[in-house]
Amino acid sequence: MTADPAFRLSTFLTLGLACVALGAAEFPILPEVGAFAAGVVLALAVVYRLGGRAEVLSPAAANNLGLGIVFAGAGWAAVRIVREIRVGEFIAVGWGVFFILLLAPVLMALSVSFLMRRDKDDGVYWYVHAVGLAIVVLAAAIARRPWEVAALVAYAAAAVWGLARFALARGGAAPAGRRRAGLPAAAGWFAVAVLVATPVFAVTPAAPAGIEKFELSAGRIEVGYSPDQTVDLTRTGELSPTPAVVFEVVAEQAGQPKLDLPAETRWRGRVLAHYYQGTWRREALLTMPLVAETAGRAEPWRPPEYGAASYRLAYTVPIALRSDFLAEPVVWFPGGSIPVVDVFDALPPRPWHPLADGSFFRHPGRPDRSHTLRYVQHTAPLPEPDLGVGFLLSPGVDQALTMNTVPSVRGFTTRLVQRLVREGKLPAVVGDVSAVNLRPAEAHHEVVARALAAYLSESPEYTYTLTLTRPRPELDPVEEFLEHSKTGHCERFASALVLMLRSQGIPAALVHGFKGHESLGDGTYHVRQDQAHTWATALVSRPDAGGGRVWHWLSLDPSPAGSSGDGSTVAGPATGWAWVWDKLLDATPEERLNALGELASNPAAVVTFAGVIFLAGLTWVLIRVRRAAAGPKNPWLDPLYAVLAAHGFAPAADETPREFAARVADALAARPGTAAVAPIPSAWVERYYGERFGGAAPKPACPADLAALRAALSAPSPGGTR
Numbered sequence: 001m002t003a004d005p006a007f008r009l010s011t012f013l014t015l016g017l018a019c020v021a022l023g024a025a026e027f028p029i030l031p032e033v034g035a036f037a038a039g040v041v042l043a044l045a046v047v048y049r050l051g052g053r054a055e056v057l058s059p060a061a062a063n064n065l066g067l068g069i070v071f072a073g074a075g076w077a078a079v080r081i082v083r084e085i086r087v088g089e090f091i092a093v094g095w096g097v098f099f100i101l102l103l104a105p106v107l108m109a110l111s112v113s114f115l116m117r118r119d120k121d122d123g124v125y126w127y128v129h130a131v132g133l134a135i136v137v138l139a140a141a142i143a144r145r146p147w148e149v150a151a152l153v154a155y156a157a158a159a160v161w162g163l164a165r166f167a168l169a170r171g172g173a174a175p176a177g178r179r180r181a182g183l184p185a186a187a188g189w190f191a192v193a194v195l196v197a198t199p200v201f202a203v204t205p206a207a208p209a210g211i212e213k214f215e216l217s218a219g220r221i222e223v224g225y226s227p228d229q230t231v232d233l234t235r236t237g238e239l240s241p242t243p244a245v246v247f248e249v250v251a252e253q254a255g256q257p258k259l260d261l262p263a264e265t266r267w268r269g270r271v272l273a274h275y276y277q278g279t280w281r282r283e284a285l286l287t288m289p290l291v292a293e294t295a296g297r298a299e300p301w302r303p304p305e306y307g308a309a310s311y312r313l314a315y316t317v318p319i320a321l322r323s324d325f326l327a328e329p330v331v332w333f334p335g336g337s338i339p340v341v342d343v344f345d346a347l348p349p350r351p352w353h354p355l356a357d358g359s360f361f362r363h364p365g366r367p368d369r370s371h372t373l374r375y376v377q378h379t380a381p382l383p384e385p386d387l388g389v390g391f392l393l394s395p396g397v398d399q400a401l402t403m404n405t406v407p408s409v410r411g412f413t414t415r416l417v418q419r420l421v422r423e424g425k426l427p428a429v430v431g432d433v434s435a436v437n438l439r440p441a442e443a444h445h446e447v448v449a450r451a452l453a454a455y456l457s458e459s460p461e462y463t464y465t466l467t468l469t470r471p472r473p474e475l476d477p478v479e480e481f482l483e484h485s486k487t488g489h490c491e492r493f494a495s496a497l498v499l500m501l502r503s504q505g506i507p508a509a510l511v512h513g514f515k516g517h518e519s520l521g522d523g524t525y526h527v528r529q530d531q532a533h534t535w536a537t538a539l540v541s542r543p544d545a546g547g548g549r550v551w552h553w554l555s556l557d558p559s560p561a562g563s564s565g566d567g568s569t570v571a572g573p574a575t576g577w578a579w580v581w582d583k584l585l586d587a588t589p590e591e592r593l594n595a596l597g598e599l600a601s602n603p604a605a606v607v608t609f610a611g612v613i614f615l616a617g618l619t620w621v622l623i624r625v626r627r628a629a630a631g632p633k634n635p636w637l638d639p640l641y642a643v644l645a646a647h648g649f650a651p652a653a654d655e656t657p658r659e660f661a662a663r664v665a666d667a668l669a670a671r672p673g674t675a676a677v678a679p680i681p682s683a684w685v686e687r688y689y690g691e692r693f694g695g696a697a698p699k700p701a702c703p704a705d706l707a708a709l710r711a712a713l714s715a716p717s718p719g720g721t722r
Helices: 005-026 031-053 059-087 094-115 122-142 146-170 183-203 407-422 442-458 477-485 490-503 576-585 589-600 603-629 637-645 657-669 679-692 703-714
Strands: 220-222 237-240 245-253 266-272 274-276 279-281 311-318 326-328 340-342 372-379 508-515 524-528 532-543 549-556
Touching: 005 031, 005 094, 005 122, 005 146, 031 094, 059 094, 094 122, 122 146, 266 532, 274 490, 326 372, 407 442, 407 477, 407 490, 442 490, 442 532, 442 549, 477 490, 490 508, 490 532, 637 679, 637 703, 657 679, 679 703
Parallel strands: 220 237
Antiparallel strands: 245 311, 245 524, 266 326, 266 508, 274 279, 311 372, 340 372, 508 532, 532 549
16 A cells, blocks of 8 residues: 555655645744755655655664754754743743744654655554644644645645545555546545535634633734733734724714714723833833812713714723723813713713823722623814823822833933934934933923834834844843834834833833724724734923923824734725635634625625536536436446346345445355356456546456356256256
8 A cells, every 4th residue: 555656645745735834834933944844845855756766764774864853853942942041032832832833843854764764664654644644733723824724725635635545545446556546536525524614614603701722823923902911022923913893982973973083093901101021011000199079079970061073982892801992082171070981771870080190990890790891981182182181290200101121222212312303303402401310301301202203103214014023032122123123013113112202201101902993884983903003102291371381191103104003004905815814714703704794695796606506516417417328437337236136146235335246256156156257246346446436447348257157147056956
């Protein structure tokens, strides 16, 4: 069996496709794996092409080659492990998964040494198939991009062919020398499996809330807003947008649906203030005292009055997100009615608690047990959309807002401010820094903040990308971004701006939320995971009429124009194969069902689908009619069964042709007059199997054999009877 060309080809092809799939999937994480995969695929092609001339190693030599590969792989793994201990590049996936990622390339190379043995038996080929399966399992856990999935599908098709060929060869029905034997049947069954699996995949429910998905790769980063709200800048890999709906907003203005909600609306989620070694942590939040005269009010709540341009936003947010979202900036004037309230079915609205800085938090207790948070925000357009309502700052700004933990950022930003002054992009007075702390005066904080944000978003030196790399992992990610890589997504741009502002004495924090929405046309808007976004907020002051200063939160988005969310760019709706990938493959089960519903409601799609089914059915019927008109496909069984039936031999209901022929052969061999023709039934059946299942070329029936069988059965027995 191992010498059969078709089975040998399917083995090499299967392993090669498995290596291609893993190399493509791991390349963004460990680029060396791509080189490993390319080398193994090349070696497989050479060994297969040379045939027996390359399969010359004795068992001892093959073992020595395998041992050398293991030592070489161990050396590479040791270098990677030392690097991981030093820089913590894969800390997010854990050491167990990291070791698995290192083991896969060694398995790929080891399989080549086994295929070069000259004493290969069935066990060696099955070992190679097992290695290919293990490699593909790992690749499937990492693969995300369409071409990676295409490699997995190609592997599955080759594996089905290999198994079909093995079954035919095992049964003796596979003719030697036919490389494509069994391929049509395998392709047909594979197509049937895909047709059955696709709808099952589409309706498979997602994992219940609270169950964490086991990820094998730091390189496959799904864009979105996670419940822990931690921003980790040490991750590397390619961002993968996920279009799942996060929450819903219904906008009303003067009792009518508001259909013109600004497309660039930012939905503020968590404000993060504490940065340490590449990570913004959730536990360190802004701490401001409560506004005493409004926090304890007992009179019934009533909506604030912001004029004719005001509107109402009603939110429905899953409680599993453990977050609240508000359209930024929140419009509220201290002492006025609270603009954000929780709403319940049978209870009056409950206002949120205001803070002195103009932000809010909800009461920790919940009078209902629903799985969604429902609350309302009243807001109105502001003269400057990025500048919040002014307030008087309570004494003692949270020190976390001015803490810069990366000293090199201050030197970089100071040099940049001086450069912007020389270029005329900042007024010359900004260069007159304080003699105490060598930083711009408080009156210049806003103009400096806006200039730094504009520099990051407009400078050709910095590029927005979905592929996250770390060329200098020994450095802090912000320092690496500002001075070396200069590429990244919104989290890197916003983090850099926050630390740059703090280095100049400007209080700032990171805001993690969403930007944009999808309108459903009736005042209802969906905010999706691929619209997750990160930006900066700075605390700046402006003079008031009384000679004092009023403080404002200033929203600053340093991401380059045209970028939206953590991993997507502003673009039109997907079409063609991109639509199929987004709507059916890279989506939640609910979104897949909705996409199928969209197709079902499209008359053109329904007619096309029905036409394809009709043509497929008509083709099948015509093929069957043609075969029936042309007689039996194989002329072996019908004549043989007719001769045997005339002499009392008929197959049982549960007998296969091979089992029936073996029973007849035993009966004929037991009779002296028919012993000579006993092998004929089995020979005819094997020829039938070869044509029907093995792809052998049809051969004309041999009337002489059948005539001899008929004559022997018709001849009288030695006792004078037949």
